[in-house]
Structure formats: C-alpha cells, structure tokens
Amino acid sequence: MDELVLARSLFGTTMAFHIIFATLGVGIPLMILVAEIMYQRTNDLDYSVMAKRWTKAFAVLLGVGIPTGTIAGVQLSLLWPGFMEVIGRVMALPFQIEIYAFFIEALFMSIYVYAANRIAPWMRIVSLILVAIGGLASAVLITNVHAFEGTPAGFNIVNGEITDVDPWKAFFNPSFFVTAGHVALSAYVVGSFTIASVAAFKMLRTPFDSRVYKFHGKALMICLFVGGVFAFLTAINGHESAQKLHEYQPEKLAAAEGLFETQTHAPLAIGGFTNRAEQEVKWGIEVPWALSFLAGNSFDTEVIGLNDFPEEYWPPLFVHTLFNAMVGIGSLLILLALVAYVWKKLLKKEHYPKWLMWLFVAGGPLSILAIEFGWIFACTGRQPWTIYRILSTEDSVTATGNIAVLFILFVTVYTILAVAVVLVLLYYFKRNPPQKDIDKAESKEIPLST
Secondary structure, X not given: OOHHHHHHHHHHHHHHHHHHHHHHHHHHHHXXXXXXXXXXXXXXXXXXXXXXXXXXXXXXXXXXXXXXXXXHHHHHHHHOHHHHHHXXXXXXXXXXXXXXXXXXXXXXXXXXXXXXXXXXHHHHHHHHHHHHHHHHHHXXXXXXHHHXXXXXXXXXXXXXXXXXXXXXXXXXXXXXXXXXXXXXXXXXXXXXXXXXXXXXXXXXXXXXXXXXXXXXXXXXXXXXXXXXXXXXXXXXXXXXXXXXXXXXXXXXXXXXXXXXXXXXXXXXEEOOEEEOOOOEEEOOEEEOOHHHHHHHOOOOOOEOOHHHOOHHHOOOOOHHHHHHHHHHHHHHHHHHHXXXXXXXXXXXXXXXXXXHHHXXXXXXXXXXXXXXXXXXXXXXXXXXXXXXXXXXXXXXXXXXXXXXXXXXXXXXXXXXXXXXXXXXXXXXXXXXXXXXXXXXXXXXXXXXXX
C-alpha cells in the first residue's frame, strides 16, 4: 500500500476505536443523570444503584477514551500536516475551547463520585448536568472540525496563501448545527441502548420475579424509552443532514443514493449495491420521488447525479451500503423502543418474550455499528477531499514514510486496550453484583459511592 492508503488506514483505525469510547462518554452521563433524577423523584433506591453502577463503568471507559483521543490528536499532526496547516490558522478555536469542556466534565464527575453522600440532592443533579454538558461540548467541538471539512468557511486562499481568516465564521460553518445535533442525538441513542443491551442480557440469565430481575427491568425500561426518543429525533435530524448534503455536497448525496443522472422526482434507493458499470443500484427497492422530497421538501426538487461531476470527484460508491446500514439500524432501534412501550404499557404484559429480549440485547452492539457506519460514510463520502473542494487528501498526507510499522504497533495497542477494558469491567461487576449494591444501599451502613 502507498503512504496515502496507509495513513488513511491508520487514522481510520484510531478513530474507529476511539469513537466507541467518545460516543459512550457522551451518552452514558445522560443516563446517569436520568437515573439520579428518577431516584430524587421516586425515592426508589434501585435508581440510585443504577446511577452509581453506571458511573463506575463510565469511569473505566473514560480512562480509555482520553488516551485514544490524545493519540488521534497526535496522529492528525503527524499524518496530515497539510490539513493541520489550514486548521491551525483557521479552525483552532474548537480545540482550544475543548480543553475547558473536558475540565468541566472531569471536575464535576469527581465531585459526583467522591462527594455524592456529602452534598445536597440538588447539587448531585447539577454536578451530573455539568458532566453531561462537558462531555457533549467536547464531542461537538471536536466534530465541528469535521463539519468544517465538509462546508469550509471563514477564510480564502489567494495565490496559495490563507487570507481573510474569520475564526467564528469558520466555527459556525453552514453545517455546524446539523452536525452537532447528529453527534449529540446519536450518542444518546448509543449510550441508552448499550445499557439496555446489558440489562436485557442480565434479565435473560436471572430468575423471573427475583429482586435483581426487577432491578434490571427498570433499567431496561428507562433506557429503551430514552433511546427510542433520541433515535426518533436522530431520524428527523438525518432529514436535515440530507438537505445540507443536497445544498453543499451534492455528489456525496448522489453517491449515498446511487443516483447517476440529474433529475426531478428522484427515487430513494433502499438496500442493494451500487453498480458503477451499469450505473444503477442492483437489487435495491426504489421509493418513487422520495429522494427529491428528502432533499428539498418537494417532489419537484432537482437532485444532481454523479454524471454531472468529473469521475475523479466521485466518492467511493460503497458509501450507499454504509448509508443504508446506518439508516436501517436507526429505524430498527425506533421500532424496538416502540414495541417495548406497546408491550409493557398498552398490552400490560408482565415480561417480554425471549425473542424480543434477544433483540434488545442486539440493540447495543447494533447502535455502535450504526455509529461506525455513519462516521465512515461521513468521512469517506467526502473523498477525495480533506477540506471539500479546497484541499485534497493526497495533498494533506505526510511524506515521512514508515507508516506501516506504526500501523501494526497501534493496532496491537488498541487490541490490548480493548481486551483490558472488557476484563476490567467483567472483573469489577462480577465482584460487585447488583444484589450486593442493593443491599448496601438499603442498609445505609456503607456509602454506595465508596
């Protein structure tokens, strides 16, 4: 492989690994906050136990998310010096502010963990709100750089020189709010469905009507409710994202839908694979006129096809499959939450059937896969550009070489970290089963947060 492919592979692997911990680092604090609020409102100790147990898991995940995020930052400078030259002069603002966001998150998480039994209930809520805001701000600020790559603003290039720099205009680039919203909403989906997945798995292994079964049942219900709401909001935000693509990156939208010819009343292709030779989506299901409506809220909207662009500007056509996988999983998660609500609240059933429970178990891993598919689609769909129509990926990459050795070393490090995280979580929760924490909370002799 040449240096460009190796650099993309190395950075892509780093981000694919880091994005799991970064996303859970945004989503889980919200669920801790929800559990703490439920405890304050109902005085049900189960919710307090949930909040403390989820906090312990969050701390472990944060311990991996921080170094992998640092690695990603270092790799940006080492692998993509051409890109960082532009970012350093135009888009450094998010990186500078992110330091303070992380400081807020770490500070108030420490207060919640170590002083929960020494501060007033409302102060615990405030601490968790600030933790959630800090985590969300960190994610939004960093991913704003990605938004800038797709819709650059706030500078000009004259004779190869960067001029007329406006950092705030670059910060609030045209896709900032849509991208920030998608990052936030999808992270909350992943956090809630991942916890729901664990709760459902534990319920399958626990006797029905036992104390622990009911504990996990409460966790499952609040996670499915929160996850379903945010999955629906993510779908609405996805509609806005498609309109931004139509306006600012039309070839990316065309590649996502396998559309080769410019047309009004354009169909939406669901499933299938894009065939470059025949210029069609094979084995896909076409929804007539739907793509035009998605792009411009009107069936008369003209959607530009790939053939209107030079072929060297086409994104890889497999992004259609990635886009469909992301949307398909999101739709399934909405359906799962809806079925759970109908089954429990409307039909008044005592427990879920086993097949449905296994679907709940699958919800967490599927939500993480959706995040991975979404980010690969977002970044690969922008190719061949690092900064859209301004800086190509080929012109951004380093020329130092020896990337293959680094690639092998980092993959080894990520493998060790992944195994370590799983083993630490399994070891901790095996030594501290739910019943032990419930008994501790009820006895009030030993503070639950110790």
